[in-house]
Amino acid sequence: MRRIAILAEGSFDWQNAKTAVGVLRYSQDTVVAIIDSTRAGQDAAAALGDPNGPGRGVPIVAEFAATLPYQPDTLLIGIAPIGGRLPDAWRREVLAALQAGMEVVSGLHEFLADDQKLAAAAHEHHGRIWDVRRPPEALAMRIREGTPHRPGSHVVSFCGSDCNVGKMTACVELDRAAQRRDISSVFAATGQTGIMVSGSGIPVDRFISDFISGGVEAMVLDFAKRYDWVFVEGQGSLGHPAYSAVTLGLLHGAAPDYLILCHEAGRTHIHGYDIAIPPLSVVREINETAVAWLKPAPVVAVALNTARLDVDAAQAAIEAAAQETGLPVTDPVRFGADMLLDALLARA
């Protein structure tokens, strides 16, 4: 069990601290403190807007040195900035953690271990660096073969309307709901936060384009040998102006039997772009169309993220989505993932 300090300088809010929130909510490890000088002194849960939510009792401090009384053994970089590079201001905090002999966990595209100064500091002070986004060598240049999954296994892919709408969250919640019913299942992480939370998976968006589907196939084949239900975290969206290649490579690599469609209620545009998100029924059709180019798979349910709504508005949004799609719809965080699980079991 780790004792984690999360670096989220200037960014510890819902919109920007996606990795921090994911780790607070789902990691088996203990988060002992958050570093964000702009929110120092607050409780982490309160800073995220829900005093009883994830991060309750976790202090926010101004700098790495202030985490030491809480005895962390790990510094985790808790944001996923567009572009994936380490902000200059954060380097000295990382350096301080390595000099204190800690492990630094990073999901950035720019690998910390490739930075000579950081690598030297780690070596000298017996610190360690885990670059979560580095593809495992055995899978980094694997061409997809099209090998069928073990008969009797079921592979479920999570697709969505945009980045950061709750695909990982829905996937983890569904896996936990299945395990509570003693169903053999696994969460197959495909992004940095999911990998940090689960300790396994592959960082698909960092794979070389030629090999993304091959890497995903290898992971899914392996999980499908060992588990009856494989819940594959999704990434981006097929209509995303920057990341659609990742989305399609992941979808075709997983070759799912079923899809769960994820959306955030009220999200109208692709985050960061002046591009409207199509109606949910169209997003569903786009995903079913693209997956069928290789192997058909239906959307069987919708996971609707209603975190920004009050409970009445949430229920109204769920009802509207159910009307539009004719599918079971729920918010798996707010109301549990059992409805999603039942929809899958009814098809299997």
Place this chain on the structure above:
Amino acid sequence: MRRIAILAEGSFDWQNAKTAVGVLRYSQDTVVAIIDSTRAGQDAAAALGDPNGPGRGVPIVAEFAATLPYQPDTLLIGIAPIGGRLPDAWRREVLAALQAGMEVVSGLHEFLADDQKLAAAAHEHHGRIWDVRRPPEALAMRIREGTPHRPGSHVVSFCGSDCNVGKMTACVELDRAAQRRDISSVFAATGQTGIMVSGSGIPVDRFISDFISGGVEAMVLDFAKRYDWVFVEGQGSLGHPAYSAVTLGLLHGAAPDYLILCHEAGRTHIHGYDIAIPPLSVVREINETAVAWLKPAPVVAVALNTARLDVDAAQAAIEAAAQETGLPVTDPVRFGADMLLDALLARA
């Protein structure tokens, strides 16, 4: 002007020596010899099945040493093996060329310059290594922005039914046809052969998945500033079991105004896989659908590769494709690319 010896050991045929054939056909440089011990003594054109075709008068020799009387200054690796790795047997030929002070040009995924022994040999003997597939540093981690192209420019993407059906060939032929009419145009290479032939472009399948669309966007924006017509080489196909991510990332990154659909007459299955290619009208629909997730673009003509057919069968295949699609269809190698160009100019 280079004097090129092409290494194609055991593989100098139409199916396997795609890069060699592309360079023989389109490079401005002089190919002085082919290395393939299994075909030594033959004329290159004859070995490819058309004594008057590309490679006429170019000798095939058994090993690198036998190319020296023809005074090459460049050794070019002329195959694109699945997986992209350098076969062990070829390493000593590469080493010999570097020790002779030549430049070695490679499109393999495994970079020669990262091989310590090869890099040391190059350094010691003033040889050079050009790893064509290494993404240029300035574009390697660029996120796509969605910036519109220069008004008045026209971007044309080449899409297809499979790998190696003639997308690059159609693209180069169209560019040449346009230049013969004094139209401002450019061939935007996206694969190793195209980059070797044109001396510019980017190796999209080697880009990190997150950045493929951003890299393509930067290249196309730059070309669209300087040329009225930008012909963007395509890669793979949207239904390809291994490479669909590359295809979609390239298509969305280019954000074309028009599409040219490429197919090889008689190709029924994805090469190397037990997967049927859909009818041409369906391939067209798939590409128009996927590109429209970001910005609509119509297929305006079909480039049909009839290299394996006699002229009567070729004309029948072209007629059948025109009937099926209702579009202008031609084989741009056999009959010229003017019909494709006219179809584009009529829309612009």
